[in-house]
Structures are given as structure tokens and as C-alpha cells.
Amino acid sequence: MSGFVLKRMGFAVITLIAVLTIVFFIVRILPGDPAMVILGDQASQQSIELLRARLGLDRPLIVQYYDFMSGVAVGDWGTSMVSGRPVIAEILKVLPATLELTFAALILGAVIGIPLGVWAAISRNTIPDYLIRLASLLGLSFPAFVSAVLLLFAFAIYLPMFPVMSSGRGTTLGARLNDLALPAINLGLIMAAYITRVSRSAMLEVLGQDYVRTAKAKGIRFSAIIWRHCLRNTMIPVVTVVGLYLGILIGNSVLTEIVFNRPGLGRLIVGALNQRDYTMLQGMMVIYTLLVVVVNLLTDLTYGLIDPRIKYS
Amino acid sequence: MSAKDPAIQAPKVSYFRLTLAALGSGMIKAFNTNKTSWVGLGLFAFVCLLALLAPLIAPHDPLDQNILDRLEGPSWEYWMGTDAYGRDTLSRILHGARISLLIGLVSITAALLIGTVIGLVAGYVGGKTDIIVMQIMDVLLAFPSLILGLIVVAMLGPSITNLVIAIALTAIPHFARIARAPTIVVKEREFVEAGRALGYSNIRLMGGHILPNILPEVLVMGFLWLATAIRVEASLAFIGLGVSPPTATWGGMIREGFENILDNFWLAFFPSLAILIVVFALNLLGDGLRDAIDPRLRGES
Numbered sequence: 245m246s247g248f249v250l251k252r253m254g255f256a257v258i259t260l261i262a263v264l265t266i267v268f269f270i271v272r273i274l275p276g277d278p279a280m281v282i283l284g285d286q287a288s289q290q291s292i293e294l295l296r297a298r299l300g301l302d303r304p305l306i307v308q309y310y311d312f313m314s315g316v317a318v319g320d321w322g323t324s325m326v327s328g329r330p331v332i333a334e335i336l337k338v339l340p341a342t343l344e345l346t347f348a349a350l351i352l353g354a355v356i357g358i359p360l361g362v363w364a365a366i367s368r369n370t371i372p373d374y375l376i377r378l379a380s381l382l383g384l385s386f387p388a389f390v391s392a393v394l395l396l397f398a399f400a401i402y403l404p405m406f407p408v409m410s411s412g413r414g415t416t417l418g419a420r421l422n423d424l425a426l427p428a429i430n431l432g433l434i435m436a437a438y439i440t441r442v443s444r445s446a447m448l449e450v451l452g453q454d455y456v457r458t459a460k461a462k463g464i465r466f467s468a469i470i471w472r473h474c475l476r477n478t479m480i481p482v483v484t485v486v487g488l489y490l491g492i493l494i495g496n497s498v499l500t501e502i503v504f505n506r507p508g509l510g511r512l513i514v515g516a517l518n519q520r521d522y523t524m525l526q527g528m529m530v531i532y533t534l535l536v537v538v539v540n541l542l543t544d545l546t547y548g549l550i551d552p553r554i555k556y557s
Numbered sequence: 558m559s560a561k562d563p564a565i566q567a568p569k570v571s572y573f574r575l576t577l578a579a580l581g582s583g584m585i586k587a588f589n590t591n592k593t594s595w596v597g598l599g600l601f602a603f604v605c606l607l608a609l610l611a612p613l614i615a616p617h618d619p620l621d622q623n624i625l626d627r628l629e630g631p632s633w634e635y636w637m638g639t640d641a642y643g644r645d646t647l648s649r650i651l652h653g654a655r656i657s658l659l660i661g662l663v664s665i666t667a668a669l670l671i672g673t674v675i676g677l678v679a680g681y682v683g684g685k686t687d688i689i690v691m692q693i694m695d696v697l698l699a700f701p702s703l704i705l706g707l708i709v710v711a712m713l714g715p716s717i718t719n720l721v722i723a724i725a726l727t728a729i730p731h732f733a734r735i736a737r738a739p740t741i742v743v744k745e746r747e748f749v750e751a752g753r754a755l756g757y758s759n760i761r762l763m764g765g766h767i768l769p770n771i772l773p774e775v776l777v778m779g780f781l782w783l784a785t786a787i788r789v790e791a792s793l794a795f796i797g798l799g800v801s802p803p804t805a806t807w808g809g810m811i812r813e814g815f816e817n818i819l820d821n822f823w824l825a826f827f828p829s830l831a832i833l834i835v836v837f838a839l840n841l842l843g844d845g846l847r848d849a850i851d852p853r854l855r856g857e858s
Contacts, residue, residue: 259696262693263696382833382837385788386836387791387808387832387836389811390829393814393818393829394825396818397818492702492703494701495703502796517711536700536701
């Protein structure tokens with residue numbers, strides 16, 4: 245087990261380094277000089293040179309790369325070119341809001357998706373199955389911003405049940421939940437669509453197994469077979485897919501945060517893009533990569549919790 | 558045994574025609590297995606037709622501003638209402654379809670071709686090449702595609718070509734993976750062995766014998782990814798990284814509608830519906846086909 249964890253962590257670190265390298269060079273070949281963008285095109289050549297020197301952009305690429313990578317390793321991600329504050333501080337300020345949203349969406353997605361998927365599987369090729377499949381296919385056809393705009397209109401403007409702008413800074417639990425509700429429902433429903441589909445197909449596969457037939461032959465109650473025998477075995481593919489779709493969830497959280505005007509990584513990255521805040525963009529890439537790598541690692545480790553037969557050799 | 562012996566002489570065949578024929582019959586069978594695929598195809602074809610005919614059937618010029626009729630709801634004059642500049646929403650949706658479909662089709666075709674070649678070669682050659690190539694693909698896969706698209710478009714500037722590049726880039730690793738898996742299975746089959754015994758070149762084996770066998774799976778993924786591509790393009794346009802205004806794009810229109818949502822709800826509603834219909838049609842199409850060709854689901858009914 246510990247050997248496996250070490251190996252996986254080693255692999256995660258290598259992935260991290262590879263992605264960061266790609267990111268570093270992508271950001272560097274952006275056309276346009278950040279110094280010129282920050283100072284405006286009226287700025288004198290001299291002040292541009294000065295700012296370039298201050299930002300370290302005049303040094304050889306390889307030196308910048310070394311500084312960047314060693315900076316990432318020790319938690320020094322540079323300072324924002326726009327606000328002048330440390331990048332890591334800006335990111336950590338909004339990260340909890342995004343994580344809160346993502347977790348809420350995951351939980352909502354699982355709570356809705358797993359039972360629906362199981363129901364569809366056990367009533368295969370009947371009306372409920374067709375309806376659930378159609379609904380889940382429709383759910384994953386929604387671009388996140390489209391569903392967000394529609395939800396916002398329906399439940400914040402037409403029926404003013406929730407705030408139009410969720411500040412994400414409510415002090416009481418009730419206020420926080422109220423803020424979180426619409427964005428989380430938006431992301432959660434999309435997640436539920438994915439989870440429903442994978443739960444259904446995983447459940448179908450399990451239902452065809454010998455041990456299920458044996459259990460039936462022994463006269464065990466059908467609900468007991470489903471909940472006790474089958475469900476746990478369907479969880480491996482579900483967890484895999486949840487891990488894989490985290491990328492989609494992160495992408496969608498950007499759109500959701502923009503529509504609901506909610507603080508988070510999404511608004512930070514769009515702001516950084518508009519202002520050509522290179523250091524901030526780099527920091528965003530680091531944090532997104534970290535999130536994905538960590539989730540992949542957790543996904544792998546969860547397998548062992550779900551299925552004790554997995555020995556991590 | 559002379560080289561003229563018909564038993565060992567390589568048959569003269571048009572691989573292109575054979576591939577097409579196999580694909581054609583395979584696809585029709587797949588379509589018939591799951592009838593919802595036909596519905597998806599019909600819907601998608603209808604949207605393509607509307608997009609093709611947009612200049613002929615659009616009731617107004619999509620860029621024509623009529624400031625007296627701004628932000629109107631649906632009416633006989635403007636079936637889907639007008640935007641903040643008094644432009645006809647229906648005409649803009651029809652013209653926007655051309656952009657969405659163009660970017661989607663070109664980027665996914667490119668990704669499909671490049672990704673399939675990468676996956677095919679990696680799977681066929683195997684060994685270290687396979688490991689290294691697929692490792693690179695996995696690293697690219699680790700990154701959320703919308704974020705990657707965002708960065709690439711921001712760095713290249715929002716134009717149709719750059720959007721195509723950005724979306725293709727995010728889709729290539731997926732196609733490489735999809736092409737590689739069946740290649741590894743198919744390359745062990747007897748007919749490939751036989752071809753090798755006949756002295757066929759690797760390129761001929763890959764292109765003429767393995768490719769037709771893996772193509773259906775790749776094409777099905779193509780439909781599903783086309784849906785994703787259209788969604789990503791719209792998302793980027795919504796963020797403000799789409800084809801520059803005044804060109805009509807669905808994502809851009811929803812953004813405008815969102816900004817004016819208190820004045821005219823329809824402005825955001827109709828383009829949303831348009832995206833939803835296209836993406837849903839493609840998902841219906843791809844999903845039905847995938848069920849039909851999925852070997853694990855084959856044979857059971």
C-alpha cells in the first residue's frame with residue numbers, strides 16, 4: 245500500500261512538473277509585451293525597459309524558467325503584475341469559495357445521480373429508463389453558462405428566491421447556503437447527468453454478474469441485492485468518472501462564477517486574462533494543475549477504500 | 558511457387574473504397590441498432606441545412622442595426638425579437654450557426670486526423686514510443702480543456718483560426734487515446750499477421766487494415782467531441798474570447814442577452830435554445846452509435 249502511494253505521488257509530481265513546464269512556455273510565447281500592456285502604448289521606451297527589468301522579463305528564458313520552478317516549489321509564486329500583491333495570497337483568498345462550490349456540486353451530483361442511475365439500470369428499457377437517459381443526455385448537453393443564465397433568470401429574477409449576485413461571503417450558515425444554492429444547483433445538475441450515466445452502465449454490468457444471479461437464487465430481497473451487493477461494486481467506475489470529470493467541473497465552475505458574479509478562481513482567471521497579468525496567469529495554471537493532480541491521486545487512493553480487493557501492488 | 562501464384566499474390570484493392578464500404582455498412586447497422594441515432598442525425602442535418610442556407614432564408618441582415626426597434630420581444634417582424642442594437646435575433650442565430658458549425662467541424666476533423674494517427678502509430682509500434690507518446694497525451698489530458706482553450710485563445714487572439722487551433726489542441730489527446738486502445742487489440746488479429754506474412758509494409762497494415770477496424774469507434778467519438786467543441790466555442794465566446802463582434806456567435810449573443818436580461822429575456826433564451834438543440838442532437842447521435850458499437854454491449858438485447 246505505502247509503496248503504491250509513493251509511486252503514485254512520484255508520478256503526480258512528474259505530471260506536475262511536465263504541465264508546469266508546458267504552461268511556463270505557453271505563457272511566455274503570448275504575443276504582446278506585458279510591460280507595454282501594463283504601462284500603455286504611450287509609455288516611453290525607458291520606462292518599459294525599467295519595468296521589464298523589474299519583472300525579470302529581460303533575463304534569459306532558462307533563468308526565468310529556473311526561478312519559476314524553484315519559486316513554485318517553495319510557495320513563492322511571484323507578485324501580481326496588476327495589484328502588486330503575492331499571487332499565492334490572491335489565489336488562496338478565493339480558493340475556498342471555488343472549493344466550496346465544487347464540493348457542493350459534487351455532493352449534489354452524487355445524491356441525485358447515483359439513485360437515478362441505479363433506478364434506470366434496474367428498470368432497463370422501460371419508461372423510467374428512457375426518461376432518465378433522455379434527461380441525463382439533455383443535462384450534459386447544457387453548456388454551464390446557458391443553464392446558469394436560465395437558472396438565474398428563473399429563480400433570482402422572475403421568482404426572486406435567491407440573490408442575483410452571490411457574494412460568497414455570507415457570515416451565517418443560512419446566508420452562505422443561500423448564496424451557494426443556485427451556483428451549486430447549476431453545477432450539481434450537470435455533474436448529476438454524468439454520474440447518472442456512469443452509474444447506470446456500471447450497475448448494468450454488475451447486474452449481469454454471477455454473484456447477483458446466485459443472490460437472486462438464494463431468495464434475497466431484490467432491494468438488498470441492489471444496495472448491499474451491487475452498489476459497492478458500481479462505485480469504482482463512478483469514482484473514476486467523477487475524478488475524470490473534475491476537469492469539466494473546474495471549467496464549468498469558471499462559467500458559473502462569472503454568471504453568478506461569485507468570487508472564485510473563475511473570476512480571477514478572467515480578470516488576469518483581460519489584464520495580461522502574466523504572473524497571476526502562471527499562478528492560476530499552477531493551482532489548476534495542482535487541483536487536477538491531487539484529485540487524480542485521491543481518486544486512485546479511494547479505490548482501495550471502496551474495494552478492499554485492490555491491493556495496490 | 559511462382560510469384561504469379563494467386564494464393565500468395567497481394568490482391569489489388571482500393572483501401573479507400575474498402576474502408577468506406579466497411580464504414581458505410583457498419584454505420585448503418587449501428588444507426589439501426591439504436592434508432593435514437595437517426596433522430597440525432599436528422600436534427601443535426603436540419604441545423605446544418607439552416608446554417609448553409611442562412612444568407613438565403615434569414616429575414617434580415619444579421620448586422621443591420623435598427624435602433625428604433627431595439628430589445629423587442631418576438632413579433633411578426635422579428636420572430637425572435639431584437640438585441641440592444643435592434644438587430645434581428647433570428648437572423649443572427651442562423652448566421653451564428655455557420656460560425657459554430659464551422660469552428661466545430663474544422664477543429665474536430667483536424668483533431669480526429671492528428672489524434673488518430675498519433676494513437677494508431679503509438680499503439681501499433683508499442684514499446685517505448687507508445688509509453689512516451691501516451692504519457693505526453695495524458696499530461697495534456699490532465700488539464701481542464703476549457704482552461705487550456707482559454708489560455709491558447711487569449712495568447713493567440715480571438716479569430717476563427719485560433720479558436721480552431723485551441724479547440725483542436727484540447728481534443729487531440731482524447732482521439733489519440735480512443736484510437737490507441739482498439740489498435741492494440743486489432744494488431745494481434747490473424748489478418749494483420751497474414752498481411753505481415755505477405756510482406757505488407759507497416760504503413761499499409763496500419764492504414765489499410767487496422768484503420769478501417771478502429772474507424773467506427775473514432776468517428777463516434779468525433780460526434781460526441783463535435784458537441785463538446787461547439788459547447789467550448791460558445792463558452793469562450795461567452796467569456797469574451799470568441800470571434801470578434803459584430804460577427805454573430807451564439808455564445809456572444811447569450812453574453813449580450815445576459816447583460817440585457819432584465820430588459821429582454823428572449824435575447825438570451827433563443828441562442829441558448831439553439832446551442833442546446835445542436836449539442837443535444839450530436840449527443841443523441843454519438844451516444845446511440847456508441848451503444849451500438851460498444852463491444853461490451855454488443856450481442857445482448
